[in-house]
Amino acid sequence: xxxxxxxxxxxxxxxxxxxxVDKGRLLDxxxxxxxxxxxxxxVVRYNYAHGQPHRDLIYxxxxxxxxxLNKSLKEVLDYGKRDIIKNWKKxxxxxxxxxxxx
Numbered sequence: 001x002x003x004x005x006x007x008x009x010x011x012x013x014x015x016x017x018x019x020x021v022d023k024g025r026l027l028d029x030x031x032x033x034x035x036x037x038x039x040x041x042x043v044v045r046y047n048y049a050h051g052q053p054h055r056d057l058i059y060x061x062x063x064x065x066x067x068x069l070n071k072s073l074k075e076v077l078d079y080g081k082r083d084i085i086k087n088w089k090k091x092x093x094x095x096x097x098x099x100x101x102x
Contacts, residue, residue, distance in 0.1 A: 001018060001019070001020045002018070002019050002020075002021070003016070003017065003018045003019075004016075004017055005017075006085075008088050008101075009099075009100065009101065011036065012035065012036045012099055012100070013033075013034070013035050013036070013088065013092065013099065013101070014033075014034050014040075015031065015032065015033055015034070015081070015084050015085070015088070016030065016031075016032045016034055017029075017030070017031050017032075017081065018030045019077065026073045026074050026077065027073075028047075028048050028073075029046075029047060029048060029073060029076075029077045030045065030046070030047045031045070031046040031047070031077060031080035031081050031084060032044065032045040032046070032047075033045075033084045033088055033091055033092075035092060035097050035099055036099075037060065037097055037099065041058075041060070041097075042056075042058050043057075043058055043091050043092060043095050043097065044056070044057055044058070044083075044084060044091045044095075045058065046069075046076055046077070046079070046080030046083075046084075048073055048076075052068055052069075053068075053069045053071060053072075053073055053075075053076035054066055054067060054068045054069055054076075055067045055069065055080065055083075057091070057094075057095065058095065059095045059096055060095055060096035060097055061096060088101075089101045089102075
């Protein structure tokens with residue numbers, strides 16, 4: 001299992017990436033946008049839980065929206081990273097977090 005962080009705002013907004021690869025084959029992954037709101041909270045998560053790749057949008061009030069994705073693990077891993085890098089400000093606002101993003 002490999003894990004790393006990419007920071008969008010130092011100490012307040014980050015992307016966590018975890019991948020599990022065996023002999024070059026992607027077995028599992030998580031790509032998650034997180035915000036520090038009295039502790040690290042997930043905002044958007046792409047992963048392979050429940051046996052199918054999907055995206056969870058997780059609101060500050062606890063509401064969750066799940067979008068099932070009919071793509072390979074590698075495609076969803078790559079798409080999730082690109083999506084979060086491109087849209088992290090939109091997701092932070094949309095999910096109800098009041099943190100400095102500019």
